[in-house]
Amino acid sequence: MMLVEPDKDVRLALTTLLENQGWQVAALDNGEALEKILKEATPLAVVCEASLPDKSASNVLEACRRRQVPIVFLGHQTEVQSAVDLVRMGAEDFLEKPFPQARLLKLLDRIAQKHVG
Numbered sequence: 001m002m003l004v005e006p007d008k009d010v011r012l013a014l015t016t017l018l019e020n021q022g023w024q025v026a027a028l029d030n031g032e033a034l035e036k037i038l039k040e041a042t043p044l045a046v047v048c049e050a051s052l053p054d055k056s057a058s059n060v061l062e063a064c065r066r067r068q069v070p071i072v073f074l075g076h077q078t079e080v081q082s083a084v085d086l087v088r089m090g091a092e093d094f095l096e097k098p099f100p101q102a103r104l105l106k107l108l109d110r111i112a113q114k115h116v117g
Helices: 009-022 031-038 055-065 078-086 101-116
Strands: 001-004 027-029 047-050 071-075 093-096
Touching: 001 009, 001 031, 009 027, 009 047, 009 101, 031 047, 031 055, 031 093, 047 101, 055 071, 055 078, 071 078, 071 101, 078 093, 093 101
Parallel strands: 001 027, 001 047, 047 071, 071 093
Antiparallel strands: none
């Protein structure tokens, strides 16, 4: 699982949450690093902040779609239409920060079950 979150504290908190649930997490702080990794690896899923300083959410989504990697976007103060557009373009979901941790975990479990099944 790849986690892309530019905020160090949020990245650490989400990494801890996911690892405590048994996920192996590679945490990154920018979209460029994610795109480089996606050229060589296919993670089970990507959880990504929608407002990255170096890549647009649609660029990140397209990179994930090319590799058929499910992606869940996270964001705050995002226009509803932008979130809906990302889901319509293929994102698994968009979670508005702050979100219930259980909702993210449930989404990731569903993605994992699809992958295994």
